[in-house]
Each structure stands twice: as structure tokens, then as C-alpha cells.
Amino acid sequence: xxxxxxxxxxxxxxxxxxxxxxxxxxxxxxxxxxxxxxxxxxxxxxxxxxxxxxxxxxxxxxxxxxxxxxxxxxxxxxxxxxxxxxxxxxxxxxxxxxxxxxxxxxxxxxxxxxxxxxxxxxxxxxxxxxxxxxxxxxxxxxxxxxxxxxxxxxxxxxxxxxxxxxxxxxxxxxxxxxxxxxxxxxxxxxxxxxxxxxxxxxxxxxxxxxxxxxxxxxxxxxxxxxxxxxxxxxxxxxxxxxxxxxxxxxxxxxxxxxxxxxxxxxxxxxxxxxxxxxxxxxxxxxxxxxxxxxxxxxxxxxxxxxxxxxxxxxxxxxxxxxxxxxxxxxxxxxxxxxxxxxxxxxxxxxxxxxxxxxxxxxxxxxxxxxxxxxxxxxxxxxxxxxxxxxxxxxxxxxxxxxxxxxxxxxxxxxxxxxxxxxxxxxxxxxxxxxxxxxxxxxxxxxxxxxxxxxxxxxxxxxxxxxxxxxxxxxxxxxxxxxxxxxxxxxxxxxxxxxxxxxxxxxxxxxxxxxxxxxxxxxxxxxxxxxxxxxxxxxxxxxxxxxxxxxxxxxxxxxxxxxxxxxxxxxxxxxxxxxxxxxxxxxxxxxxxxxxxxxxxxxxxxxxxxxxxxxxxxxxxxxxxxxxxxxxxxxxxxxxxxxxxxxxxxxxxxxxxxxxxxxxxxxxxxxxxxxxxxxxxxxxxxxxxxxxxxxxxxxxxxx
Amino acid sequence: xxxxxxxxxxxxxxxxxxxxxxxxxxxxxxxxxxxxxxxxxxxxxxxxxxxxxxxxxxxxxxxxxxxxxxxxxxxxxxxxxxxxxxxxxxxxxxxxxxxxxxxxxxxxxxxxxxxxxxxxxxxxxxxxxxxxxxxxxxxxxxxxxxxxxxxxxxxxxxxxxxxxxxxxxxx
Numbered sequence: 001x002x003x004x005x006x007x008x009x010x011x012x013x014x015x016x017x018x019x020x021x022x023x024x025x026x027x028x029x030x031x032x033x034x035x036x037x038x039x040x041x042x043x044x045x046x047x048x049x050x051x052x053x054x055x056x057x058x059x060x061x062x063x064x065x066x067x068x069x070x071x072x073x074x075x076x077x078x079x080x081x082x083x084x085x086x087x088x089x090x091x092x093x094x095x096x097x098x099x100x101x102x103x104x105x106x107x108x109x110x111x112x113x114x115x116x117x118x119x120x121x122x123x124x125x126x127x128x129x130x131x132x133x134x135x136x137x138x139x140x141x142x143x144x145x146x147x148x149x150x151x152x153x154x155x156x157x158x159x160x161x162x163x164x165x166x167x168x169x170x171x172x173x174x175x176x177x178x179x180x181x182x183x184x185x186x187x188x189x190x191x192x193x194x195x196x197x198x199x200x201x202x203x204x205x206x207x208x209x210x211x212x213x214x215x216x217x218x219x220x221x222x223x224x225x226x227x228x229x230x231x232x233x234x235x236x237x238x239x240x241x242x243x244x245x246x247x248x249x250x251x252x253x254x255x256x257x258x259x260x261x262x263x264x265x266x267x268x269x270x271x272x273x274x275x276x277x278x279x280x281x282x283x284x285x286x287x288x289x290x291x292x293x294x295x296x297x298x299x300x301x302x303x304x305x306x307x308x309x310x311x312x313x314x315x316x317x318x319x320x321x322x323x324x325x326x327x328x329x330x331x332x333x334x335x336x337x338x339x340x341x342x343x344x345x346x347x348x349x350x351x352x353x354x355x356x357x358x359x360x361x362x363x364x365x366x367x368x369x370x371x372x373x374x375x376x377x378x379x380x381x382x383x384x385x386x387x388x389x390x391x392x393x394x395x396x397x398x399x400x401x402x403x404x405x406x407x408x409x410x411x412x413x414x415x416x417x418x419x420x421x422x423x424x425x426x427x428x429x430x431x432x433x434x435x436x437x438x439x440x441x442x443x444x445x446x447x448x449x450x451x452x453x454x455x456x457x458x459x460x461x462x463x464x465x466x467x468x469x470x471x472x473x474x475x476x477x478x479x480x481x482x483x484x485x486x487x488x489x490x491x492x493x494x495x496x497x498x499x500x501x502x503x504x505x506x507x508x509x510x511x512x513x514x515x516x517x518x519x520x521x522x523x524x525x526x527x528x529x530x531x532x533x534x535x536x537x538x539x540x541x542x543x544x545x546x547x548x549x550x551x552x553x554x555x556x557x558x559x560x561x562x563x564x565x566x567x568x569x570x571x572x573x574x575x576x577x578x579x580x581x582x583x584x585x586x587x588x589x590x591x592x593x594x595x596x597x598x599x600x601x602x603x604x605x606x607x608x609x610x611x612x613x614x615x616x617x618x619x620x621x622x623x624x625x626x627x628x629x630x631x632x633x634x635x636x637x638x639x640x641x642x643x644x645x646x647x648x649x650x651x652x653x654x655x656x657x658x659x660x661x662x663x664x665x666x667x668x669x670x671x672x673x674x675x676x677x678x679x680x681x682x683x684x685x686x687x688x689x690x691x692x693x694x695x696x697x698x699x700x701x702x
Numbered sequence: 703x704x705x706x707x708x709x710x711x712x713x714x715x716x717x718x719x720x721x722x723x724x725x726x727x728x729x730x731x732x733x734x735x736x737x738x739x740x741x742x743x744x745x746x747x748x749x750x751x752x753x754x755x756x757x758x759x760x761x762x763x764x765x766x767x768x769x770x771x772x773x774x775x776x777x778x779x780x781x782x783x784x785x786x787x788x789x790x791x792x793x794x795x796x797x798x799x800x801x802x803x804x805x806x807x808x809x810x811x812x813x814x815x816x817x818x819x820x821x822x823x824x825x826x827x828x829x830x831x832x833x834x835x836x837x838x839x840x841x842x843x844x845x846x847x848x849x850x851x852x853x854x855x856x857x858x859x860x861x862x863x864x865x866x867x868x869x870x871x872x873x
């Protein structure tokens with residue numbers, strides 16, 4: 001039976017990407033010139049598993065590349081090599097490269113090995129100093145797959161370095177060399193670099209060395225390609241102990257690698273490549289639209305065990321209730337009630353536990369930032385310290401996946417535009433090291449993620465001018481700071497003076513906002529000029545369950561997210577005043593709150609002649625993103641947890657609704673979307689105003 | 703029931719009545735038949751979208767085909783039939799219910815027996831009609847239900863902004 005390797009491959013990919021992350025984190029944790037053995041061991045183990053796995057699955061490019069990397073790590077492990085910045089940087093690049101190669105394999109594409117080979121050269125160059133021999137044979141074996149044609153021997157390359165006592169022992173290099181000439185066509189280079197000035201020269205010592213290529217056919221008709229290594233060695237047999245001798249075969253493939261080795265001597269070339277790579281976008285695996293992969297999740301076994309325990313209890317309760325039901329009479333009513341309570345408790349616990357399965361600490365999302373900050377700070381020439389706070393805060397996996405890109409965008413923005421260069425910071429009297437802080441915490445039913453920096457802050461006037469220039473606002477508009485900052489999130493708005501490849505290009509903050517809002521969250525920004533900027537993202541804890549307040553409007557039951565409710569009160573008709581004719585506001589203590597009639601907004605009520613508006617009994621004050629409105633409702637019912645069902649699955653998005661749920665009696669109830677309702681009511685009011693203005697005008701004309 | 707015919711040139715159609723007209727849909731799109739149940743209205747939806755119901759934990763919309771086709775509405779009662787169809791619209795599989803007067807027959811119709819619909823103006827575009835067939839001397843209108851749902855129902859129900867009355871189907 002054929003073994004289906006695919007399932008193992010999937011696991012291998014996952015483990016490898018995790019391994020790469022371990023390596024990355026470890027490398028970033030290493031400080032210049034100091035080798036922490038634990039970290040090196042961790043990295044080594046990760047590299048080793050990747051090498052082993054990829055060799056098993058036939059991912060040769062990864063296997064051979066990792067092997068070279070492993071060699072370098074091994075030296076570090078044995079303390080032969082110190083981890084300096086160069087080594088760390090090249091190892092980080094290697095991690096990236098392996099990731100790229102793996103992604104290619106995962107997407108069933110042929111990996112582009114050019115970059116890998118360049119990096120491999122680089123690694124070998126560093127490595128070469130001490131233990132070249134360890135890597136070389138392996139590299140050859142990695143190249144075994146080359147066509148047999150390429151392995152055809154063309155000739156020999158010989159390096160002959162006599163010790164200085166060669167002449168004293170009575171040997172003549174000239175004789176040896178002329179002997180060599182019988183074996184094939186010989187080209188020879190003599191190096192006299194070691195030759196001392198004439199006055200200091202000892203005529204009995206040999207100061208010269210030779211590089212000889214035996215390639216092609218000599219005058220006697222002997223082809224160097226037919227010569228065997230032993231024949232060459234034989235010539236030098238008598239001087240074996242008085243010289244250093246290197247004999248290497250010349251193969252077509254070897255010539256190619258020599259050429260590449262030539263490239264290595266021009267560091268600019270490699271740099272250029274990397275530059276061009278950056279221009280075409282960073283070579284991060286997540287940039288590519290990945291082929292549809294089944295997503296998996298790793299769960300703490302304790303959580304699974306807890307879940308199994310709870311299911312066990314549920315089964316017990318169920319059988320208890322079953323027995324009770326078989327011969328039920330009223331005397332057992334109290335036991336039935338107990339059982340039902342037990343059942344309720346069980347199901348609530350199971351629900352919580354199942355939700356926890358999807359919860360993961362936000363450190364999964366935060367982990368990539370140390371690397372990004374490390375790379376960008378070098379690139380930008382800024383000194384940046386990254387602070388991570390609340391990495392253990394847990395959030396739904398789906399939410400986390402979707403928040404990743406917006407976070408990257410915000411952090412890049414902070415690094416690029418927010419923080420100043422060290423000299424500017426010193427001039428301002430700040431610490432030369434800028435701080436970017438990522439902070440996550442729970443607040444009510446939401447999770448809050450803050451991206452803050454202590455950089456330049458936002459320039460109100462600059463933003464205003466830009467907004468006018470882009471036609472987003474009028475020069476005469478009077479805007480609050482908050483409104484001006486929100487301009488940042490408008491489409492086509494970029495304050496970057498110059499486009500850099502870090503930010504100021506591609507997706508803008510408007511996309512960030514859209515992504516976050518599509519998750520039912522919101523984002524806002526606070527800033528003090530010269531002191532820094534804080535972006536705050538607020539997201540629902542989970543997308544699946546919601547604590548809801550049930551309410552009734554026109555006989556229909558709706559669900560209102562509990563966490564958006566500030567308070568609810570009985571309407572006092574005296575507190576209602578009308579504003580600009582149509583809109584009604586409610587005076588609540590010292591604030592005026594716009595009143596929104598769900599019945600009108602949803603057009604569910606019967607048409608009523610004007611002036612005879614129905615007065616609902618209750619007003620629910622709700623808040624979204626610091627905006628408050630009062631919803632007029634007929635009745636408030638109970639509170640309960642509801643499971644969110646999408647309306648879009650079979651129908652489509654409905655403005656003002658975030659989804660639907662199924663109530664205990666099996667009927668469908670719609671879930672209100674506060675941000676949507678606020679938006680709708682604003683638009684309705686504007687529309688009403690425009691109509692009024694238009695009819696007014698018409699009346700005057702008539 | 704007619705024996706299943708594996709011939710690709712023939713299809714089975716489930717037919718149903720609307721007023722006195724007989725319509726048919728490809729039987730492979732029909733998931734089940736249900737009785738009428740009370741729906742939860744969707745705000746600002748077109749009048750022919752009656753609302754959503756709970757179909758074993760899935761929220762599905764219910765559409766009144768009489769209303770969509772510009773026919774007079776009927777009272778809904780326990781005998782009103784809802785055909786639950788599974789269609790592909792906007793690249794996604796969607797389940798929805800259509801309210802009809804009564805389910806009629808299952809016919810086995812060869813593609814060659816289909817006649818193109820005459821060019822005419824009406825409440826439904828001829829785009830939504832696969833063809834016409836004559837069964838027992840009666841005309842059966844075969845609907846392209848995928849297209850009808852995708853273009854004739856979902857895309858039309860883009861809610862107009864409130865304050866304007868709910869959209870009435872322009873016949």
C-alpha cells in the first residue's frame with residue numbers, strides 16, 4: 001500500500017515554519033559577540049529537524065542549504081566561532097531563504113534556488129576560514145543530481161607549494177614540473193609573493209609556489225582528461241613531506257561554481273540582487289497568495305482534556321435525565337429541575353471550553369515584530385527599541401490572522417514616519433533610542449491592541465492642508481483633532497513626503513481600517529505633536545458568540561450586543577427636543593444624544609402620518625467608537641449569549657445588521673450592528689435635510 | 703417517479719404552480735420541500751424577500767416567487783409549499799426557500815424538446831428561462847434557478863437607503 005506522504009508533509013511544513021520562527025527569535029535574542037549556548041542549541045536543533053525532514057521528503061534545495069547553515073551553527077555550538085553581527089545577519093537571511101524555499105515546496109512550485117546558492121556561497125565564505133572540508137564534500141553530493149555530462153573530467157588543477165627546505169633535501173622543482181608536462185597540456189602560474197629582497201635571500205631555500213592547470217592535449221598527444229590522480233601524485237611522491245600539494249579535478253560544473261565564487265569577491269553584486277528583490281516586494285512567504293491549505297490549530301492538551309471531562313459530565317447528566325423521564329411523576333419535579341440546571345451548567349462550560357480551543361495568545365502575532373524592527377532599524381539608520389506588553393492576552397485565531405497585516409502596517413508606519421533619526425531625537429532632547437510599543441489587553445468584551453511610538457507625533461496643520469489638497473475637506477471646515485487624525489484613514493491619503501519601500505506605498509491606512517471594521521472592530525488614533533502617536537485597535541474577543549440584550553421593536557425581537565449598551569432608561573417626553581426640524585435629541589444629564597427610531601430606520605412599522613410619531617417607551621443609549629446614540633425600542637427582554645450566524649452565507653450583508661442568531665424557540669432573531677446603525681441614521685438625516693432644502697428651493701421658485 | 707436517467711441530454715425537472723402557470727426547476731437543485739413557517743423579516747429588503755428562517759441551524763432567506771413575478775400575493779397557510787433550493791450564486795453555494803402555490807410533477811425532459819422562450823417583456827427577464835416545454839398539452843416554463851437567484855433576487859435586493867419606501871418590484 002502506498003503511504004500518503006501528503007499528510008506528513010503538511011505536518012512537516014507546519015513544524016518547519018515553527019522551527020524557523022524559533023530560529024529567528026533565537027537569533028534576535030543573541031547579542032553581538034556573545035554566544036549563548038542554550039540559544040545556539042535551540043537554533044541548531046531546529047535547523048537539524050528541518051534538514052532531516054526536507055531530505056526525507058526530497059526537498060533537496062532546503063536540505064542542502066540547511067546543511068551548510070548547520071555547519072556554521074555547529075562551530076558556534078562548539079565555541080569555535082563567536083556570534084558577531086555579520087554571522088547573525090547572514091543566519092537571519094538564511095532563515096528567510098529557507099522560508100521562501102519551503103513556501104515554494106508547499107505551493108508545489110519549483111523553488112528558485114539562485115538566491116539560495118548566493119547565500120550558500122556567503123555562508124561558505126564565512127565558514128571557509130576554519131572547516132571548509134566539512135562542507136565541501138556534502139556540497140558535491142548535493143550536486144550529484146547534475147547531469148552525468150557535467151561530471152566528465154576535463155583535466156586537473158594542481159597547487160604546488162614547496163616548503164622552503166625542498167631544495168636542501170636535493171629536489172628540483174623544475175624536474176618535477178617538466179615531468180608533469182608529459183601528462184597533458186600544461187599552463188602554469190608561478191607565484192613569487194614570498195620572495196624576499198635580494199639581500200636577504202637564502203639561495204638554498206625555495207620561496208616560490210606554482211599553480212598548474214593540466215587541461216587539453218599536449219605535444220605528445222596525451223590528453224589531460226585521461227590522466228589519473230595517482231599519476232600526478234606519483235610525480236610528487238618523493239617530495240610529499242617537503243611540500244603542500246592540492247590536486248583537484250576540473251569539471252564543467254566546477255567551472256561554473258568557480259565563476260560564482262568570483263561573484264562572491266564582488267560584494268556589490270549580492271547586494272544588488274537583494275535590492276532588486278526588495279523592489280519587487282519583500283520575499284516573505286505570506287506575500288504570496290498561498291494555495292488553499294487546510295488550516296490547523298495547535299491546542300494545549302490540558303484544554304482538550306478539560307473538554308473531554310466536561311463531555312463526560314454532560315453524558316452523565318443526560319442519562320440521569322433520561323432515567324427520570326422514563327417514569328416521570330410530579331414528585332420528581334425538583335430532581336428534573338436540578339438536572340436541567342446541571343445541563344445548563346454543562347453546556348455553558350463546554351461552550352466556554354470550545355471557545356478557548358480557538359483562543360491563542362497574541363504573542364503569535366507579535367512574534368514577527370522583533371525581526372521586522374531589527375531589519376528596519378538597520379535599514380532606516382534609526383535606533384529603535386521594541387516593547388511588547390501583554391503578549392499572553394488571548395484572542396480568537398481567526399481574528400488574530402486578520403489583524404496581522406493591519407498591525408504590520410501600523411508598526412511600519414511608526415518606524416518609518418513616526419520615529420525620528422537619532423540626531424534629530426538628540427536635538428529635541430529625547431533619548432536617541434526611539435521606542436515602539438505593542439500592547440494588548442482585554443477591556444470589557446473587546447480586546448484592545450495599541451501601537452504606540454514616542455516619535456514625532458502627527459502634525460495637525462500638515463494633515464489639514466493635505467486633506468484640503470486631496471479634496472477630502474474644505475478649507476473652511478472646522479474640525480476637531482480627532483476628525484483631522486481620522487483623515488489618515490481616508491482612501492488615497494498619505495502623509496509620506498517621499499515614497500519609501502517601507503511604507504507610503506501600496507495599501508494605505510484606509511485598508512487597515514476596512515480590515516478592522518470588517519471584523520466588527522474599530523481603530524482610532526491619538527497623538528501629541530513632538531511626543532508620539534498611539535493607534536488603538538479595538539476588536540471583539542470572538543467572532544462566534546456574543547452577549548446580547550434582547551429587545552422588541554414593532555413585534556420583532558432583535559439582539560443588541562451587550563457591551564455596546566451604556567444605559568437604558570424610560571423616555572421622559574420633556575427631555576426630547578427637536579433639532580433642525582426633524583432630528584430629535586434627548587437630554588441626558590448634561591449631554592444631548594441623537595435619538596434613532598429603529599422602526600423608522602428599518603421601515604418595519606406601519607406608515608404613520610407626520611406629527612403622529614409613535615413614542616416608544618424605552619431609550620437604550622449605545623456607544624460605538626465614542627459616538628453615542630439613543631435607540632428607541634418598545635421593550636427590553638432578557639439577556640443571553642447568542643451564537644452568531646452570518647446572513648451573508650445564504651443571503652447578503654444587510655446594513656444595520658451584523659448577523660442573525662437562533663433563539664431558544666427556534667426562530668431567527670437579527671443582531672443589530674451599532675456602527676452600521678449610526679452610519680445609516682446619519683445618512684438618513686442628511687438625506688432628509690437635502691430633500692427639505694430641495695423642496696424649499698422648489699417652493700420658492702414656484 | 704420517473705426512473706433516473708443518466709443521459710446528459712435529458713434532465714429531470716420538478717414543476718410547481720404559480721397562479722395557473724406551471725414552472726419547473728432542475729430537480730438536482732432542489733434540496734427539500736417544506737411547509738410554510740413564519741419568517742423573521744429583514745429590514746429594508748425588497749417585498750418579495752419575506753425574511754429568514756432557521757433551517758436546522760442555518761439561516762436562510764425565503765422568497766415569494768409570486769411577488770417576484772409580479773403576480774398577486776396569496777395568503778400563506780399550512781398548505782403553502784416552500785421549495786428549498788441549493789444554487790451557486792456569486793461563486794458560493796447558497797440555500798434559499800421559494801414560496802410557491804403547490805408542487806406539481808416531476809418530468810423527464812430532453813434538451814431537444816425545449817423551445818426557446820419568445821422575446822417578450824414581463825416581470826421576469828427571459829434570461830431566467832431555460833426554455834419552454836409542452837407536457838400533456840400544457841406549457842411548462844423551465845427556470846434557470848441559478849441565474850434567477852443570482853441576478854434576479856440577490857443583486858436586486860441591494861437595500862435602498864431607508865426613508866425611501868421599501869423597493870417595490872418594477873414590473
